[in-house]
Amino acid sequence: MPLPFDLLADPTRRRILGLLLRRPYLVGEMAHELEMSQPRVSKHLRVLRDAGLVTVRAEAQRRWYVLRPEPLADLDAWLAPYRRLWTERLDALERHLETMPDTPMERSRHAAEES
Amino acid sequence: MPLPFDLLADPTRRRILGLLLRRPYLVGEMAHELEMSQPRVSKHLRVLRDAGLVTVRAEAQRRWYVLRPEPLADLDAWLAPYRRLWTERLDALERHLETMPDTPMERSRHAAEES
DNA sequence: CATCAATATACCCCTCTGGTTATATAACGG
DNA sequence: CCGTTATATAACCAGAGGGGTATATTGATG
Numbered sequence: 001m002p003l004p005f006d007l008l009a010d011p012t013r014r015r016i017l018g019l020l021l022r023r024p025y026l027v028g029e030m031a032h033e034l035e036m037s038q039p040r041v042s043k044h045l046r047v048l049r050d051a052g053l054v055t056v057r058a059e060a061q062r063r064w065y066v067l068r069p070e071p072l073a074d075l076d077a078w079l080a081p082y083r084r085l086w087t088e089r090l091d092a093l094e095r096h097l098e099t100m101p102d103t104p105m106e107r108s109r110h111a112a113e114e115s
Numbered sequence: 116m117p118l119p120f121d122l123l124a125d126p127t128r129r130r131i132l133g134l135l136l137r138r139p140y141l142v143g144e145m146a147h148e149l150e151m152s153q154p155r156v157s158k159h160l161r162v163l164r165d166a167g168l169v170t171v172r173a174e175a176q177r178r179w180y181v182l183r184p185e186p187l188a189d190l191d192a193w194l195a196p197y198r199r200l201w202t203e204r205l206d207a208l209e210r211h212l213e214t215m216p217d218t219p220m221e222r223s224r225h226a227a228e229e230s
Numbered sequence: 231c232a233t234c235a236a237t238a239t240a241c242c243c244c245t246c247t248g249g250t251t252a253t254a255t256a257a258c259g260g
Numbered sequence: 261c262c263g264t265t266a267t268a269t270a271a272c273c274a275g276a277g278g279g280g281t282a283t284a285t286t287g288a289t290g
Contacts, residue, residue, distance in 0.1 A: 026266085027266070027267060027268090028266065028267080038266085038268090039267090039268080039269080041267095042267060042268055043268090045267095045268095060265095060266085061265065061266040062265095062266065062267085063266080063267065063268095
């Protein structure tokens with residue numbers, strides 16, 4: 001199964017995943033919350049489902065869509081070799097600070113990004 | 116600056132980044148190693164450069180392209196909230212196994228994926 | 231200065247995809 | 261049964277972008 005980059009390239013799909021991060025959603029709920037047409041949401045959900053990023057549970061005419069994080073874990077794995085490139089710098093800084101125990105230290109920060 | 120998903124959606128660009136993960140490269144070298152035309156490589160490098168994923172150092176007519184991992188760190192940050200979804204399961208498994216020390220254990224598997 | 235080497239850009243074509251509107255499908259309520 | 265609700269799909273359109281070939285640019289070299 002290929003990596004889900006093309007899926008995540010679409011901002012609409014990222015918004016959908018953002019919703020599903022909180023809880024399972026109905027199609028209509030998503031369309032309403034994201035202020036977009038129902039066919040538009042359905043089409044994207046089709047793509048996400050084909051790629052294994054979501055699963056569906058039917059309940060009468062309702063369809064509960066649930067996030068399936070495995071493909072994102074694959075993406076995470078793909079990132080691994082690149083991750084060294086920026087963690088190494090932080091590690092180096094850490095080691096450096098350790099050699100200067102009398103220097104006042106700053107705490108590292110982390111920024112979250114929303115698309 | 117937007118997340119680099121659209122950039123990574125293209126397999127050619129991922130191959131280029133794969134090269135740059137090892138060392139800086141010249142345009143011609145990449146074109147040769149990836150067996151594609153030079154304009155094709157140049158075009159993708161333009162996109163990558165505009166998005167801040169690579170930097171260039173000129174040396175006569177040569178152009179050394181260097182990977183710049185910061186945008187990938189942004190992507191990593193974007194993944195963070197989703198990462199909980201699969202690490203929690205592993206953590207739960209871990210805790211579970213800790214409570215049953217006499218039960219024979221199976222090893223978990225991990226699949227690596229290449230694009 | 232003429233030529234060659236390395237790279238960037240222009241232009242054209244063609245496919246892919248995301249959006250819209252209209253319609254099909256299917257299950258519920260009266 | 262009949263209308264209504266929830267969702268999926270079809271048909272169509274417009275724009276984006278990736279690929280190729282040709283050409284511009286810039287620096288080295290004899």
